[in-house]
Structures are given as structure tokens and as C-alpha cells.
Amino acid sequence: MVESEAGRWIPELEERSLSTSVGDGAKWLVNKLKGKMQKPLADLLKEHNLPVGLFPREATNYEFVPETRRLTVYIPSPCEVGYRDGSELRFDATVSGALGEGRLTEVEGIKTKVLVWARVTAVKADAAKVHFTAGIKRSRSRDAYEVVRGGITVDEF
Template sequence: MGLSAGFLFSLRRGLLSLAVLLCFSLLFFASIMAAYDELTAYEVLQSYDSPVGLLPKGVSGYDLDNSTGKFSVYLDETCTFSLENSYELKYKSTIKGYIAKDKLSELEGISVKVWLFWVNIVEVTRSSDELDFSVGIASADFPVENFDESPECGCGFDCDNLQLQRIKTGPFVSSS
């Protein structure tokens, strides 16, 4: 009877230790998952080897299904700006698509003005140091480094010059 009582005590003690270890492991795993959930949309882009400048500043939130790559990104409002004085871009308040390493596909909510028409950008693919933007029937390549920073709604990447120009001309002063 002394052996079985000692055996049961050791068994209970071992199970208790195992239960405590399991609880600590679950808490640790939950904290790691919570930290992953706290990534910004820009950090998620970087984790898929895409530059942050594919999204404008001001993202208010996002949803991501890690198993499929399906995502939605939310802006407070529609965002329009020009790049290099030649491309006008428009981001709707919700942008959707699928993300994978070096690729955004089935995009909805991003368009570029080509002559007089707005055309949807449906895919962005990274190949080495180039980004290929596809509108379905045509595409254009740009250096990745052009997208190291996020553009701002209204002024794109040239916000400092726009603000300087406003200061120089003022609201009631002629620039001529």
C-alpha cells in the first residue's frame, strides 16, 4: 500500500508539472500570436517582400487571412494623388486582394488615370529590384526603391514642395 500511494503521489505531481508547463506554453504561444496581430499593414507588406509605398499613409486598419492571403486594407476616405507629375492614382477607402511573397493579385480599389480614363490596377509583382504594375492588358515596370516610402493623399511624394509653393504664393498673392 505504501508503494501505490507513493506512486500515485509522484504521478499527480508529474501531471501537475505537465499541466503548468502546458499553460505557460499556451500563454507564450498566445503572446507571440498577439504580437503578430499587432503588425501594421505596412509591416505585413514588408513581411511578404513588398515595399511599404504600395499603400498611402493613413491606413486605419486591415484584415488578413494568413491561410489564403486574402486581405482588405482600410483608409478613412478615398485617396487621390499624382506621382512624378504624370500618373494620377486613386485608392478607394477599401482595398482588397490577395498577398503572397513578391505579389499582390486580384486587386480591387486601386486605379490609375490613363489619358482620360481610370483603369484598375489588378496586380503588382516584384521581380528582383523592379515592380510590375498590371492593368490587365498592359503593364509598366518601376524600380522598387521608388516605393520605399508611402505617398500622402493629396500630394503623393512631393508634399514638401507643395507646402513650400503654398507658402511662397500664399492664398492671395499672385505667383507671376
Template structure:
């Protein structure tokens, strides 16, 4: 019995070693895009669900995140957000700057969000000429493309991001 057990343990260890040494290994210690946000003191809800990949230059903070297509949803019954398939910017502690690929509809205009700054328990979103602040607690969950946070209801209303 112990010979069989010993063989099974050896086989499992061999498979794990081969798996984790492969270039296609699932045993990757790279944090997710959402964890990179948290590492820089931002809530995960700044990005909608569905990030398929990302790149980051740890020295400069330049990053790109990828989706399978554009993503849009409504916030607080008045704002519509749209994420392009590729989001770019520079991330550092409490600051996202030079953003490209995220727009918000204000009245009848689509404006690009160019910067997000965390100031205590508030996030300031800037479109260049104007900015608006929202509580960090509104962004603790990631919204879903198409329906935001209210996917089980018939409306496209999102109470928090």
C-alpha cells in the same frame, strides 16, 4: 524607501497585466499593414499613409485594408492614383493579385491596377491589358493623400512613390 519602490513596481506591473489582457489593449502584437507588405517582399510605399486597419487570411493571402476615405495623388508628373476606402486582393511572396480599389489614370482613362509583381529590383503593375515596370526604390516611402511625396511644395508632383 524600498517599500515605496516595491509598491510602485507592483502597481505598474498590475496595470500592464490588466491593460494587455483587455480586449481593447494597445499591447497588440499584430503587425501593421505596411509590415505585412514587407513580410511579402514589397516596399511599404505601395500603400499611402493613413491605413486605419486591415484584415488578412494567412492561409489564403486574402486581405483588405481600410482608409477613412478615398485617397488620391499624382506620380511622376503623369500618373494619378486613386485608392478607394477599402482595398482588397490576395498577397503572397512577390505577388499581389486580384486587386480591387486602386486605379491609375492613363491619358483620359481610369484603369484598375489588378496585379503587382516584384521581379528583383522592379515592380510590374498590371491593368490587365498592359503593364508598366518601376524600380522598387521609388516605393520606399509612403505617399500622403492629396500631395504624394511632395507635400511641402505647391505642386501635386510626386517624384517617387
């Protein structure tokens, strides 16, 4: 528990989520005033031929810089997501990478379970499969990632 500016005691995680929400709200307001509205993350992924369920449902805020192709996705807390095909991904609170057509490279903030948790360095999608590079290359059915799933909070990434 930590004391808020208003003098009320709140759980530390709630305070972090609150400050993230306030920050995200401020970004939204500035973008609205500039006339720039951010499209939903699912739409951005679709435009780049990636499955909409690649990130957990909780990942609603992101920054994308078209000039550098840099995508940064914000998740309230580290979480783990299980997919229909039995695969599991673990996400840090911040995930970043270079977004291209059908691929996300230079990935930081995602792990996949291959006996142990291994850091994902690239994601590539084609019509039938999603390919994860994590020390070794692993392909999974794309269908499993077409549905956005909720994440289960984990203590650490």
C-alpha cells in the same frame, strides 16, 4: 451635416471616419484580449517583399487572413497618391487582394493613370521594379514606392 447620437451636428465625412475609428478600436481591443496584436501594414508588406509605400500613409488598418492570403486594407476615404517617378494611383476606401511573395493579385480598389484611370488587377514586385497590371502591364521603378506618401482626398474612386 448629420446629427450624431449625442444630438450634435457633425459633417457626414467626420461621422463616417468616427464610426470607422470606433470599429477599428473595437477590433484592436478584441485582438488585444485574444493576445493577437496586428503588426503595422508596412511590416506585413516587407515580409511579402512588397514596397512599404505601395499604400497611402492613411492606410493604417487592415485585415489579413493567412489561411486564404486575403488582404483587405481600409482607407478613411478614396484618395490619390503621386509618386516620385510621376506615377499616380487612386485608392478606394477599401482595397483587397490575395497577398503572396512579391505580389498582390485579384486586386479590387486601386486604379492607375494611363491616359485615363484604369483598374489595377495585380501588383508584382521584384528587386528593381513594381509591375502593375491594369488591362496592360506597366512597370515602374521600385524606388518610387519605398517611401510611404500621404493621399489627397478625391470625391470618387
